[in-house]
Amino acid sequence: xxxxxxxALISFILGWILRMPLFPRDKFSFEPTALFPTVPxxxxxxxxxxxxxxxxxxxxxxxxxxxxxxxxxxxxNLCPVVEA
Amino acid sequence: xxxQIIVAFIVCWLNFVIIDVFLGLPxxxxxxxxxxxxxSIKEYRGHINGGYMMGNIVCSPDASxxxxxxxxxxxxxxxPLGGLVAALAxxxxxxxxxxxxxxxxxxxxxxxxxxxxxxSYLGFQPEYFIAGMVLAxxxxxxxxxxxxxxxxxxxxxxLGVIE
Amino acid sequence: MIVELIGLITAYSAVxxxxxxxxxxxxxxxxxxxxxxxxxxxxxxxxxxxxxxxxAYFIFSTMESNAIASTIDRLKEVESR
Numbered sequence: 001x002x003x004x005x006x007x008a009l010i011s012f013i014l015g016w017i018l019r020m021p022l023f024p025r026d027k028f029s030f031e032p033t034a035l036f037p038t039v040p041x042x043x044x045x046x047x048x049x050x051x052x053x054x055x056x057x058x059x060x061x062x063x064x065x066x067x068x069x070x071x072x073x074x075x076x077n078l079c080p081v082v083e084a
Numbered sequence: 085x086x087x088q089i090i091v092a093f094i095v096c097w098l099n100f101v102i103i104d105v106f107l108g109l110p111x112x113x114x115x116x117x118x119x120x121x122x123x124s125i126k127e128y129r130g131h132i133n134g135g136y137m138m139g140n141i142v143c144s145p146d147a148s149x150x151x152x153x154x155x156x157x158x159x160x161x162x163x164p165l166g167g168l169v170a171a172l173a174x175x176x177x178x179x180x181x182x183x184x185x186x187x188x189x190x191x192x193x194x195x196x197x198x199x200x201x202x203x204s205y206l207g208f209q210p211e212y213f214i215a216g217m218v219l220a221x222x223x224x225x226x227x228x229x230x231x232x233x234x235x236x237x238x239x240x241x242x243l244g245v246i247e
Numbered sequence: 248m249i250v251e252l253i254g255l256i257t258a259y260s261a262v263x264x265x266x267x268x269x270x271x272x273x274x275x276x277x278x279x280x281x282x283x284x285x286x287x288x289x290x291x292x293x294x295x296x297x298x299x300x301x302x303a304y305f306i307f308s309t310m311e312s313n314a315i316a317s318t319i320d321r322l323k324e325v326e327s328r
Binding site: 089116117118119121123124125127128138141143144148149153160161162166169170177181211214219221225 | 248249252253256259260263269271272274275276277278279282283285286289290293294295296297298299301302305306309310312313315316317318319320321323
């Protein structure tokens with residue numbers, strides 16, 4: 001439980017340092033922000049890590065440092081936005 | 085047990101309808117095919133905004149899918165971690181279907197919270213929530229399209245999402 | 248009892264999808280059927296892999312519905328031209 005709170009806080013703060021906007025602008029924007037795709041993705045990857053191997057401080061730190069970088073630089077290449 | 089399934093049905097219905105309406109599903113079609121489904125529901129004398137919401141539920145995993153998959157993974161993993169894994173999978177499914185993914189992820193996380201509270205304080209099992217969610221999507225998508233689209237449009241008007 | 252209830256709902260949705268004439272209005276019935284099948288997969292065995300199978304089945308069935316719906320839209324556009 002503490003690991004999840006710690007990981008969410010670290011990824012939110014790192015997203016803020018990487019100059020992503022803090023909150024989504026409206027309900028239809030695809031722009032990655034520090035709150036929306038970052039924090040749920042961190043929680044999901046931490047859950048996968050806890051199921052596959054035991055969760056300790058090192059794993060929590062490395063996942064929550066990697067996820068904001070992934071969201072900022074790689075997400076739009078992995079899932080490109082197709083406008084209707 | 086029947087009473088518990090009915091309570092789970094009410095919780096799931098309110099959860100996914102309120103999140104979907106608030107996050108803008110009845111406002112506009114998200115992808116191309118939604119327009120045709122809404123048009124056919126309108127030709128069946130339903131409401132066009134309810135048709136948009138039903139088409140959006142068909143065409144990308146939204147809060148309804150988040151609710152079902154979070155309860156299914158909670159049951160399969162027998163711990164709240166399943167809900168978080170479901171939120172991750174629903175987010176990537178949403179992005180592949182060219183949807184921003186706010187509704188699905190929020191739905192999965194809130195459902196995990198509800199199941200955790202209900203199972204630790206009231207003794208509910210996660211399979212009641214699976215049955216309740218299947219019943220809820222049955223009332224929206226398969227029971228009576230004219231009535232359900234008008235009901236969804238009325239709820240959206242009452243919450244102030246569409247005029 | 249839960250499995251029988253979900254199976255009944257799934258069978259009703261499938262029959263209604265066959266009986267409806269309008270192709271575009273079959274899609275919500277097929278979606279309700281997919282929800283039922285996902286629940287049956289998840290309830291079959293209580294193991295983490297059945298949860299992963301349910302996730303994969305539902306997300307890819309939704310992508311398939313997405314593709315069918317946009318194909319219908321494209322066909323209507325060609326017809327109206």
